[in-house]
Amino acid sequence: xxxxxxxxxxxxxxxxxPLNDDEANACLDTVLAQEPHTLAAQACLYRAIMEASNGLxxxxxxxxxxxxxRANGRYIVSPRTDWLYSGKPSLQPAxxxxxxxxxxxxxxxxxxxxxxYAVAMSETPPAAGxxxxxGLRLMGFSDLEILDATHAIAMIAWVDRLRLTLGHVVGx
Amino acid sequence: MNHIDESIEGDDxxxxxxxxxxxxxxxxxxxxxxxxxxxLQQAGAAVLEAGITADFSAIExxxxxxxxxxxxxxLPAYARHRSALGDLGIDELKLRQIEADVPAVGPRLxxxxxxxxxxxxxxxxxxxxxxxxxxxxxxxxxxxVTLTQLVGYLNFEIRLVTGLQLLREHPAGRLCRNxxxx
Numbered sequence: 168x169x170x171x172x173x174x175x176x177x178x179x180x181x182x183x184x185p186l187n188d189d190e191a192n193a194c195l196d197t198v199l200a201q202e203p204h205t206l207a208a209q210a211c212l213y214r215a216i217m218e219a220s221n222g223l224x225x226x227x228x229x230x231x232x233x234x235x236x237r238a239n240g241r242y243i244v245s246p247r248t249d250w251l252y253s254g255k256p257s258l259q260p261a262x263x264x265x266x267x268x269x270x271x272x273x274x275x276x277x278x279x280x281x282x283x284y285a286v287a288m289s290e291t292p293p294a295a296g297x298x299x300x301x302g303l304r305l306m307g308f309s310d311l312e313i314l315d316a317t318h319a320i321a322m323i324a325w326v327d328r329l330r331l332t333l334g335h336v337v338g339x
Numbered sequence: 340m341n342h343i344d345e346s347i348e349g350d351d352x353x354x355x356x357x358x359x360x361x362x363x364x365x366x367x368x369x370x371x372x373x374x375x376x377x378x379l380q381q382a383g384a385a386v387l388e389a390g391i392t393a394d395f396s397a398i399e400x401x402x403x404x405x406x407x408x409x410x411x412x413x414l415p416a417y418a419r420h421r422s423a424l425g426d427l428g429i430d431e432l433k434l435r436q437i438e439a440d441v442p443a444v445g446p447r448l449x450x451x452x453x454x455x456x457x458x459x460x461x462x463x464x465x466x467x468x469x470x471x472x473x474x475x476x477x478x479x480x481x482x483x484v485t486l487t488q489l490v491g492y493l494n495f496e497i498r499l500v501t502g503l504q505l506l507r508e509h510p511a512g513r514l515c516r517n518x519x520x521x
Contacts, residue, residue, distance in 0.1 A: 181467045183480045201481040204385040205488045212378035219372060240463035291460050291494075292411040293501040300505050310368055310511055317502030318375055325495035332458050332465035333487055 223315035234285035356415035394482040
């Protein structure tokens, strides 16, 4: 069972930042800036995914991403706030409540279908199959909404692998 | 900064991995998110191709790609990275050594591949000491970032391809007519 915190958290790097940067204050962005082309493309891609319009709504993009983070590790983040690490989660209240309640939470059937897809997709290899897809369709998710969810899930799988392995989170 | 040739818009490496035909509904669905397609292509180019430095070689990058593909049993990615390694002069025996449960490669690449396994399968178990093992094999701080971004990107791409394949194999119309089934 993942432990995670809703409280404000600070990310501390295990990797030295580029020269002239203060190591103690290195945030994930400064560490990643050692590969500037990758960081620039990733930041644009992240925003294109999390700010997509006319498809999956903001709360559900956030829910899909948060469900991945929760499946991956020890804390969750707010996928739709600041790119990478904002320091304080600002998930929409309904998503926060759901995640705080953990296993006992009772999401709507629509959200349950989305969480099931996100969690299955977070396994290695991804375990999402026909039944998870049918679950989404039964709850009325369109192909565009499923595409948007898949983008968000895949992006948080990427970002989590940066946050969890280039440093660690400490409570404040 | 922008390495993208406009001619490959609408036929990026994800479309290629899926062998999408231009008249398929999936092509139109992906085209409805043009910014995602564009920046995804840029990110893929950046982690695998752009800015290859002495810190982390092209062979090392493709070996990482092959290893992630093996862990995910992802056939399109497997074929792509195998072919790229072949072009870089890596023979079949060496490819199999990279793919082995316990890779039979030099100490630096062995440390890199062990880290790939950790980041792909159990990212929450990574600790500071795991990065020290990479430093002991000569990886710079930048190379550690390069490696981590590469593994992260590949874990993104394989999940995206999985989702797209799923949508394509189970078109909405059929599921709706038959009701839900597993």
